Structure formats: C-alpha cells, structure tokens
Amino acid sequence: MQSKPNIQITKSWRKSISMSFDKKGVLQVKAPKFMLSWQIESFIEKNEAWIEKHYNKIRERQENKKYYLFWKEQIDFESLKDLQKYYKSEAKKYIVPRCRELAEKYWFTHEWIRITSASTRWGSCSSKKTLNFSYRLIMAPSESIDYLIIHELCHLRQMNHGPRFWAEVAAIMPNYKIFEKHLKTDGWKYTL
Numbered sequence: 549m550q551s552k553p554n555i556q557i558t559k560s561w562r563k564s565i566s567m568s569f570d571k572k573g574v575l576q577v578k579a580p581k582f583m584l585s586w587q588i589e590s591f592i593e594k595n596e597a598w599i600e601k602h603y604n605k606i607r608e609r610q611e612n613k614k615y616y617l618f619w620k621e622q623i624d625f626e627s628l629k630d631l632q633k634y635y636k637s638e639a640k641k642y643i644v645p646r647c648r649e650l651a652e653k654y655w656f657t658h659e660w661i662r663i664t665s666a667s668t669r670w671g672s673c674s675s676k677k678t679l680n681f682s683y684r685l686i687m688a689p690s691e692s693i694d695y696l697i698i699h700e701l702c703h704l705r706q707m708n709h710g711p712r713f714w715a716e717v718a719a720i721m722p723n724y725k726i727f728e729k730h731l732k733t734d735g736w737k738y739t740l
C-alpha cells in the first residue's frame with residue numbers, strides 16, 4: 549500500500565463537507581455541490597493529521613489481515629479475486645447442503661438457496677421463499693453458520709423479528725444468543 553490514501557470526492561446537495569475512510573482505505577470526501585476545488589483541498593489539508601492517523605491504522609490492519617475458514621486462520625492465499633472465488637465455492641459446498649439438511653430436519657419448505665456476495669448482511673429470506681447467504685459466512689465457526697441458517701429458515705414462518713420469530717429460533721437452537729453475539733462482535737474479521 550502507498551503512504552497516502554486515494555481520495556474520492558463526491559458532490560451532492562448537502563450543507564457541509566465531511567470525510568471518512570471506506571473499507572478499502574479510500575478517503576471519501578463528501579462536499580456540497582457548489583463548493584470550489586480549492587476550498588475542498590484546503591479542508592483536506594487542514595485535516596491532514598487526522599487523515600494520516602486513521603490511514604496508518606487502516607494500513608496496519610490490512611497488513612495484519614487474517615483469512616478465516618470455519619474460524620481457523622488460513623494464510624496461503626495470493627490474489628483477492630481468486631480468494632473470493634475460493635470462498636464462494638467453499639460456501640456453496642458447505643452452506644447449501646447444510647441448509648437443506650436443517651430445513652428437512654425441522655420441516656421447513658423453501659425454494660432456492662443462493663450464495664451471494666453481500667457484504668453488509670449475512671443472509672436474507674425473500675417472500676418467495678428463496679434463502680440467500682453471504683459467502684463470508686463460511687469464515688465463521690460452524691455453530692454460527694448453523695445459527696444464521698436457522699435464523700433465515702425461521703423467517704419462512706415469521707417474516708419479522710418479533711417474539712414469535714425468536715421463539716421459533718430458540719426452539720431449534722436454545723443457545724442461539726451466543727452465536728448471534730459472535731457474528732455481531734467478531735463478524736468484522738470475516739471479510740476479504
């Protein structure tokens with residue numbers, strides 16, 4: 549990685565200028581539509597110390613990046629493109645049959661099971677009974693994968709997160725809270 553971040557400036561109908569780093573370490577600057585280039589540049593210059601500090605932190609994290617499969621660290625990977633392909637095929641091999649198995653065991657009827665590239669959610673269940681799972685899920689421990697599958701399966705009966713929904717989940721997996729929490733607190737590690 550280079551020593552200065554790439555900067556992306558986006559203008560829109562907003563009142564003030566702001567900036568933040570995205571997941572890839574690109575500095576995203578959001579500016580009001582009529583702000584002049586020199587004003588934007590001087591804003592960036594003024595915040596140089598903040599930018600440097602945060603950019604170094606991101607770089608450090610990327611350099612120490614660990615790749616997981618079922619919560620075990622994997623280190624022999626080369627390019628990001630192949631890496632995603634690898635995880636997707638592993639996810640297909642494991643999550644799809646596991647989902648079928650659990651569905652059968654607990655009497656759920658569903659349509660397609662898909663592995664997606666979703667980065668902000670682990671899974672989803674559509675009104676057409678299609679189940680989607682992010683390939684990233686394969687990085688998590690198998691109990692957490694089971695929890696997520698059960699979570700989505702229960703949406704086939706309850707399309708909400710109400711008490712009835714959670715009662716369905718708990719009936720199948722009484723200790724589900726441990727795994728739900730794990731995905732919430734450690735989930736950030738399961739990215740490429």
Ligand SMILES: [Zn+2]
Nearest residue numbers: 699703708709
């Ligand atoms: Zn849900």
